[in-house]
Amino acid sequence: MNPDSTVSRRQFIRTTTTGSLALGWLASGQAPAAFAAETSKPALLGGTPIHQGGWMHWPQWREAWEPEMLKVYRSGKWFRGSDQRVAEFEQDYARLLGAKRCLATASGTTALMVGLHVLDVDAGDEVIVSPYTFIASYNAILSCKALPVFADTDPATLTVDPASIASRITDRTRALMPVHIFGMPCDMDPINAVARQHNLAVIEDACQAWLAEYHGRKCGILGDLGCFSFQESKHLPSGEGGAITSLSEELIDRCDAFHNCGRASGTFQGSGYFTRGNNYRITQAQAVLLRLQLDKLVQETERRRQSADYLTRQLAQIPGITPVRLPENSRAVWHLYPFRYDSAHFHGLSRDQFAKAMSAEGIPCGGIYREQYNEGLLDEAIASRGFKRLWSAQRLKEYRDSFQELKGNRQVCETTVAITQNLLLADQADLDHILAAIRKVQTHSAALAKSIS
Numbered sequence: 001m002n003p004d005s006t007v008s009r010r011q012f013i014r015t016t017t018t019g020s021l022a023l024g025w026l027a028s029g030q031a032p033a034a035f036a037a038e039t040s041k042p043a044l045l046g047g048t049p050i051h052q053g054g055w056m057h058w059p060q061w062r063e064a065w066e067p068e069m070l071k072v073y074r075s076g077k078w079f080r081g082s083d084q085r086v087a088e089f090e091q092d093y094a095r096l097l098g099a100k101r102c103l104a105t106a107s108g109t110t111a112l113m114v115g116l117h118v119l120d121v122d123a124g125d126e127v128i129v130s131p132y133t134f135i136a137s138y139n140a141i142l143s144c145k146a147l148p149v150f151a152d153t154d155p156a157t158l159t160v161d162p163a164s165i166a167s168r169i170t171d172r173t174r175a176l177m178p179v180h181i182f183g184m185p186c187d188m189d190p191i192n193a194v195a196r197q198h199n200l201a202v203i204e205d206a207c208q209a210w211l212a213e214y215h216g217r218k219c220g221i222l223g224d225l226g227c228f229s230f231q232e233s234k235h236l237p238s239g240e241g242g243a244i245t246s247l248s249e250e251l252i253d254r255c256d257a258f259h260n261c262g263r264a265s266g267t268f269q270g271s272g273y274f275t276r277g278n279n280y281r282i283t284q285a286q287a288v289l290l291r292l293q294l295d296k297l298v299q300e301t302e303r304r305r306q307s308a309d310y311l312t313r314q315l316a317q318i319p320g321i322t323p324v325r326l327p328e329n330s331r332a333v334w335h336l337y338p339f340r341y342d343s344a345h346f347h348g349l350s351r352d353q354f355a356k357a358m359s360a361e362g363i364p365c366g367g368i369y370r371e372q373y374n375e376g377l378l379d380e381a382i383a384s385r386g387f388k389r390l391w392s393a394q395r396l397k398e399y400r401d402s403f404q405e406l407k408g409n410r411q412v413c414e415t416t417v418a419i420t421q422n423l424l425l426a427d428q429a430d431l432d433h434i435l436a437a438i439r440k441v442q443t444h445s446a447a448l449a450k451s452i453s
C-alpha cells in the first residue's frame with residue numbers, strides 16, 4: 001500500500017477491510033490486554049501486532065437484498081428510462097437530505113461535471129476549489145475547460161479557508177467548489193457570503209459527505225447544487241454512482257436534461273435538440289441497491305460519529321496527535337477519520353514511518369492526499385492548445401506560480417494521518433487498539449525512527 005496516493009485510498013480501503021471482525025486473540029484470551037501490550041516490542045521490530053484479524057469488510061452484502069436485486073435483473077428493465085426505480089431512490093435520498101430534488105448520476109465525477117455545466121461554468125472560466133481533495137474535483141473543473149483555482153487550506157479543519165477565497169476571485173471566476181473532505185463540512189456561511197457578494201455559484205463537492213450537517217442542514221443543500229459519490233468505497237456504495245441535490249427544482253431539471261443527452265425535463269422544455277447533453281445516467285439496479293442501503297447508512301453514520309467522538313476525546317490526550325476541528329454546530333460523517341501528526345513528539349519518526357509502524361500493528365492508516373497540483377496534470381492542462389487559447393500566457397504563468405504561495409495545504413498534506421471509515425464501525429475494544437497502537441509506536445519511536453527506511 002502506498003497510503004500517499006489517492007488511487008491507493010481506494011486500494012487502502014479495500015485492503016483494510018478484508019477479513020472478519022477483529023475479535024481474534026482478544027476472544028481467545030491468549031494475549032494480554034491492549035494497554036499492557038503498549039510497552040512490548042513494536043510489530044515492525046518483530047513484536048506482536050496490537051490488533052489482529054483485520055477489520056470489517058467493505059462494501060457489505062446482505063442476503064436479504066437478493067430478492068429485490070433479482071427482481072430488477074429478471075424484469076429486463078435495466079436502463080433508467082425503463083422503470084421508476086431510479087426515481088424512487090431519488091425521492092428517498094432527497095427526503096433524507098431535506099433537498100427539494102435529487103438526480104442520480106453515473107458517478108460523483110459526472111455529478112460534478114453536470115453541475116458545473118448547469119451553473120454555467122464555461123470554457124475560459126475559473127472555479128475556486130479546495131486543493132485538499134480527491135483529484136476528481138480538479139478534473140471535473142478541467143473537463144469544462146475551466147481553471148481550478150486553489151484557495152488556502154485551514155490546517156485545523158483540513159477544509160478550505162473561507163477567508164482566502166476573496167483574494168482568488170478574478171473577472172473570470174464563475175463558481176466556488178467547497179469540498180467537504182472526509183465528510184467534514186466546510187464552514188459554509190462565510191463561503192456563501194463571498195459567493196453572494198461576488199455573484200458566484202456554489203457547487204458543494206459532497207462526494208464524501210452523505211448526511212453530514214452544518215448549522216442544522218445537510219451538506220448537499222447548502223449551496224446551489226451538491227454532488228455525491230456512491231463508488232464502492234463510499235458509505236452508500238453501488239460500485240459506481242452519484243447524485244446531485246438541490247433546493248431548486250429548475251436547476252435539477254436542467255441537470256436531468258444535460259445528463260440525459262439533452263432531453264427536455266420538467267420545467268426545462270424546448271423542441272428538437274434544443275440543448276446540449278451527454279449520457280451520465282445511472283442504472284435501475286444501482287438505484288435499487290442504493291435504496292436498500294439507506295437505513296443502514298443512517299444507522300452506521302451514528303455509529304461512526306460515536307466512535308469518532310470517542311477517538312477525538314482520547315487522541316487529544318496524546319502529545320503530538322491533534323484531532324481535527326469542525327465548524328461550530330456541524331456534524332461530520334467521517335469517510336476517513338483524520339488527525340494531525342507532529343513528529344517532534346515521536347523522536348523525529350516521520351509521518352510515513354509512523355503510518356508504516358501503525359499498519360504493522362494491525363491499524364492501517366496513512367497520509368491521504370499529496371500536493372497534487374505539482375504532479376503534472378495542471379501543467380499538461382495549461383500547456384494544451386485549448387487552455388493557451390483561452391488565457392493569456394501571463395495569467396497561466398501567474399496561475400502556475402500561485403501553487404507555491406498556497407497556505408496551509410502543504411502542511412496538511414505532510415502531517416495528516418487518517419484511518420478509514422470501516423474501523424469506526426468496530427466495537428470499543430478494537431477502537432482501543434488504535435489508541436494503544438499509537439501509544440506503543442510513541443513509546444518506541446526512537447528505535448523505530450532508526451530502523452524504518
Ligand SMILES: Cc1ncc(COP(=O)(O)O)c(C=O)c1O
Pocket residue numbers: 107108109110133134136137179181205207208228229230231240241242
Ligand atoms: C471529494 C471527491 N470528489 C469527487 C469524487 C468523485 O466521485 P466518483 O469516484 O464517484 O467519480 C470523489 C470520489 O472519491 C471524492 O472523494
